[in-house]
Amino acid sequence: ETAHDAGALRERALTTLVTARDRTTLLTSCVADPDLTAQHSPLMSPLVWDLAHIGNQEEQWLLRAVAGQEAIRPEIDSLYDAFEHPRADRPKLPLLPPGEARRYAAEVRGRALDVLESTAFDGTRLTEAGFAFGMIAQHEQQHDETMLITHQLRRGPQALTAPDPDPVPLFTGPAEVLVPGGPFTMGTSDEPWALDNERPAHRREVPPFFIDTTPVTNGAYLAFVEDGGYDDPRWWAPEGFEHIRRHSVTAPLFWRRDGRQWLRRRFGVIEAVPPHEPVMHVSWYEADAYARWAGRRLPTEAEWEKAARYDPAGDRSMRYPWGDADPAPEHANLGQRHLRPGPAGSSPAGESPLGVRQLIGDVWEWTASDFLPYPGFRAFPYREYSEVFFGPGYKVLRGGSFAVDAVACRGTFRNWDHPIRRQIFSGFRTARSEAP
Ligand code: AVJ
Numbered sequence: 001e002t003a004h005d006a007g008a009l010r011e012r013a014l015t016t017l018v019t020a021r022d023r024t025t026l027l028t029s030c031v032a033d034p035d036l037t038a039q040h041s042p043l044m045s046p047l048v049w050d051l052a053h054i055g056n057q058e059e060q061w062l063l064r065a066v067a068g069q070e071a072i073r074p075e076i077d078s079l080y081d082a083f084e085h086p087r088a089d090r091p092k093l094p095l096l097p098p099g100e101a102r103r104y105a106a107e108v109r110g111r112a113l114d115v116l117e118s119t120a121f122d123g124t125r126l127t128e129a130g131f132a133f134g135m136i137a138q139h140e141q142q143h144d145e146t147m148l149i150t151h152q153l154r155r156g157p158q159a160l161t162a163p164d165p166d167p168v169p170l171f172t173g174p175a176e177v178l179v180p181g182g183p184f185t186m187g188t189s190d191e192p193w194a195l196d197n198e199r200p201a202h203r204r205e206v207p208p209f210f211i212d213t214t215p216v217t218n219g220a221y222l223a224f225v226e227d228g229g230y231d232d233p234r235w236w237a238p239e240g241f242e243h244i245r246r247h248s249v250t251a252p253l254f255w256r257r258d259g260r261q262w263l264r265r266r267f268g269v270i271e272a273v274p275p276h277e278p279v280m281h282v283s284w285y286e287a288d289a290y291a292r293w294a295g296r297r298l299p300t301e302a303e304w305e306k307a308a309r310y311d312p313a314g315d316r317s318m319r320y321p322w323g324d325a326d327p328a329p330e331h332a333n334l335g336q337r338h339l340r341p342g343p344a345g346s347s348p349a350g351e352s353p354l355g356v357r358q359l360i361g362d363v364w365e366w367t368a369s370d371f372l373p374y375p376g377f378r379a380f381p382y383r384e385y386s387e388v389f390f391g392p393g394y395k396v397l398r399g400g401s402f403a404v405d406a407v408a409c410r411g412t413f414r415n416w417d418h419p420i421r422r423q424i425f426s427g428f429r430t431a432r433s434e435a436p
């Protein structure tokens with residue numbers, strides 16, 4: 001690489017690390033310290049665990065793996081190993097208290113910025129194009145989204161505020177678009193900070209299909225609820241129906257019926273469910289059931305990516321629906337600029353060549369697919385990022401939510417979770433095969 005490239009990469013790495021830390025600081029200072037150590041939900045870690053885990057991962061990868069430094073506090077590694085302690089057990093661990101966790105993360109960061117200054121970006125696979133720095137910035141942003149989920153689950157008064165997305169005219173475009181059949185390139189081999197599960201690029205044959213122009217809205221989902229959708233086993237995968245019965249699930253998480261109105265709790269504030277906003281906090285089972293009720297189905301992961309990346313004019317896959325440019329605010333609702341998705345039809349500048357909207361940002365979108373490796377997959381740099389999760393226990397989500405930062409979001413980015421999960425910022429859109 002030329003000195004210019006290295007300088008630009010170093011600048012980008014610095015900016016993304018600083019952006020992530022500013023967000024982490026906001027999420028861990030907008031409530032009092034006792035709220036950082038509290039268990040707000042057995043589904044989540046105490047916020048102070050995420051904070052020190054962010055620092056510990058940064059120490060392991062940037063200080064130890066890249067720079068060969070000795071551990072600062074080797075005794076804490078196992079406390080912050082996500083595989084050693086389930087989330088529900090973490091409040092009982094001898095965690096670093098908030099002040100110590102902040103000091104630890106700050107010390108690691110200070111050293112990491114020194115490492116960034118002195119590391120060449122063309123050495124090992126870990127440092128090539130600044131990968132380790134990009135991976136750590138993405139890791140911190142992913143935990144920032146996790147912490148935002150914890151804030152949503154937290155009881156008590158509002159701690160976070162943000163302006164609402166701009167209002168948009170009611171979307172009156174076509175409800176679905178046809179994606180032509182044929183092969184396209186899925187995944188990537190040349191996106192420098194793409195994670196292991198997005199690699200390598202490979203050709204996929206995708207038969208023609210229709211996909212919703214926008215995510216499914218609260219209003220559309222409410223019709224399913226009011227039609228008795230949660231009481232009718234015809235719409236549900238059997239294990240999904242059993243799950244909603246056992247746990248008395250009758251509507252999206254955080255929704256409550258109040259007479260003839262539906263209310264929801266959103267970051268400590270009760271509001272009427274907004275009909276034109278994408279539905280959120282539904283499980284894969286709920287998304288799958290809605291789609292069947294509507295006479296449709298969830299898109300496969302390959303269909304989703306083709307809708308998001310395929311440019312018929314150039315017969316190629318782009319980085320994002322709008323092209324190859326990094327996301328700007330007009331393209332997508334990302335980065336916790338707002339604390340909710342935009343109404344259906346938002347961000348016209350971000351639409352795909354085929355006219356599909358809001359593929360990136362707003363809500364994560366469940367796909368029909370299990371989380372599986374692409375042909376030629378190689379775990380990098382550690383098996384526990386992706387490989388140990390491959391299999392039928394996890395469904396793939398695509399596109400990112402309003403809570404995802406641009407550094408951790410692209411047309412190839414893959415997220416995954418158990419099909420019962422719904423505390424995440426999850427929505428969906430539906431598809432159907434073109435009639436033969
Ligand atoms: C990709 C969002 C499923 O949060 O479990 C964070 C990301 N991996 N630390 C998760 C991750 C290790 C991961 N997800």
Ligand code: FE
Nearest residue numbers: 053057082139
């Ligand atoms: Fe992590």
